[in-house]
Amino acid sequence: MIKARVIVTLKNGVLDPQGKAIQGALGTLGFGNIAEARQGKVFELSVDTSDEEAARAEIADMCEKLLANTVIENYAIEIA
Structure with a gap:
C-alpha cells in the first residue's frame, strides 16, 4: 500500500479571493x-x-483528470 499526499495550489498570477479574505x-x-x-x-x-x-x-493521471484544474492550479505529489 502506497500512501500519498497531493497538494494543489493556485498558479502564481491567478487571483485568490479566498486567500485575500483569509489574510483580511x-x-x-x-x-x-x-x-x-x-x-x-x-x-x-x-x-x-x-x-x-x-x-x-x-496519481499524476488523477491530478490531470480530476484533482487539479491544470489551467490555473499546480500540484505536488508526496509519497509517504
Whole structure:
C-alpha cells in the first residue's frame, strides 16, 4: 500500500479571493504581519500497490483528470 499526499495550489498570477479574505480575517484577529495568504487543497490517497513509480504515475493521471484544474492550479505529489 502506497500512501500519498497531493497538494494543489493556485498558479502564481491567478487571483485568490479566498486567500485575500483569509489574510483580511487574520489581520482583524491581530495577525497583521501576514504579507500574503493563498489557499489550496490537500488530498490524502492510499493506492493499493507496492510499486512507488506506478503509484506516482497513477496519481499524476488523477491530478490531470480530476484533482487539479491544470489551467490555473499546480500540484505536488508526496509519497509517504
